[in-house]
Amino acid sequence: MTRLALRNLFQSKARLVISIGGVALALMLMLSLDAIFAGVEERVVAYINHTGADLFVSQSGVRNLHMASSWMPASVAEQVADRPGVDEATPLLYHSNLVSVGDERSAAYIIGLPPDPAMGGPWSIAAGRTTPGPGEAILDEGIASTTGVGLGDEIRILGRTFEIAGLSEGTATQGGSVVFISQEDFSQLRPGPPVISFVLVRVRPGADVTTVAEDIEAEIGGVTVLSRPAFASEEQKVVRDMGNDIVAIMNIIGFMVGLMVMSLTVYTATLSRRAEYGMLKAVGARNGDLYQTVLTQSLVSVLVGLGIGLGFTLALAAVAPRLDVPLTLVVRPDSVLRVAAASLVIAAVSAILPIRQIRRLDPVMVFRGR
């Protein structure tokens, strides 16, 4: 019966193209949206992962960068540096705001760096300086390219004009970029007592990261200490939570489109072969044999559609970095498994109506020319 299922499937090329194409498109929608959000999650923590810090010390309760602000007395940096097990402690100032580059305004994580920072600066420089001096800013190369500015041009940050002194790489996401200025300039833009946002900590070789974190949190009041992976995970979680509804809605749409396309094509394919199924019943085929035929057709269509959808998504993921857009597609195994599971559900559900149709088919019809 498998042979019959495959022959039936491949006999009508137009129907095959419509069903597989429709399912491939729907599953690609699900896969690529997942991949885009996975890419966003990955890129959004690029800065955190490249800081070189083992621990992030922040104002109590602050556990990430996005849509958060952390303010601590500047003295916390020295207190942290004095704790046992701490090798390096770099204070950072941080604020999330819009920056004006040329005629464009874009969201940015603005990082205030101390002179010669041990951690937290740009990790890859395409051109210019690696650390901003007074009145200077380091901007993402991609942002500079799309807005048509370069070294020596001006950029406005928090209402003040800075000169672009360096161009960093890998510091842009779909939602914005990371811009580095000096801590001195940052402090001037934020009047008030001296404060810092975060302290990046590198622990001594051999020291236990968890022990050092617990010690800092216990001995210095009003701070939260997270390991870099935990801090990155919290950051991803915020982004994921923001995108979850969109992803869920698009996944449902993709699922419904795939289900409708498959249901319609499998149903019409079965309807058009009603007389043939009736003949098979008349000559002694059991209902189970015929159900197997319909299910095989449905399953093969969906799996081929999944293969094509996955292929196109992987191709898109490979091509995206070569395009001049800050878009990264990351196709995760768990996403593929989830979409594959959805495909199986589509195959099974789309076979229900045709199976009911076959079950009700009266084999006597073959003697009545119907």
Place this chain on the structure above:
Amino acid sequence: MSATILDVNNLTKRYGSAATEVTAVRGVSMSVAPGEIVLIMGPSGSGKTTLLSMLGALLRPSEGTIRLNGTPISSLPESRLPAIRLRQFGFIFQDFNLLSALTALENVAIVGSLNGLKNGAARSRAAALLADLGMSERLTFLPEKLSGGEKQRVAIARALMNDPAMILADEPTANLDSKIGHEIMRLLRRIAQEQGRSVVIVSHDQRIKDIADRVLWLEDGQFKEMVAMAVDPVCGMSVERERAPARLEWEGTTYYFCSRGCRSEYAEQVSAAFKGEGLYAS
């Protein structure tokens, strides 16, 4: 083996109930011997198809019994009937009913596969059957590439695939021209004689009478005595000479029609050709 392979006793089939009840077959009894060809004829709506469906375990009778090789198949549970149809009967249909996506060979082999034969064994048996029916050059052809006669040969091979005791044929020559129809009937005759299979044919085709061992006339759901039949020259329908609604005499020959409409049409054709000389309608 018993003297009769199929034994039908007092078979009745009713559709609907109360005021809408229709009795399609009433109190039919018959038996078929091994190797015998039985032709069931009768006017449209006489119950032939219903009777054939019941004989083939496709339809349950309202009353009566059908015994195949002594087994009362009319009282078997529904779940056992597909296996009976698969192993005990070979079906031949008016419209051939081949699977359009499969080749001639696969159309035959699939019935063997349904019966549990391995793919290779099913294909070799199918190839041998088709070769025996003169189809060895057409094994890989799809049905759309076969003529009507070739399609019916494939259907016959399919009917023989599981070595059934009985072949049931529904109007097997209806979609074939007379020459091919004759060939198909001779083929069925050969199968019955050489292989000892019983064949029950339902047909309007008068020419089949030549190859049948026995002809039964079904009318109003009951077997009646065989009456003199004629073929309406316009629509080709079988009509009883005695009870024909219309007839026409021309040049010493009487023509019988199923209706006055057919007679008028025929008379017009003859009049146009011969200016109506010697026409006598009744």
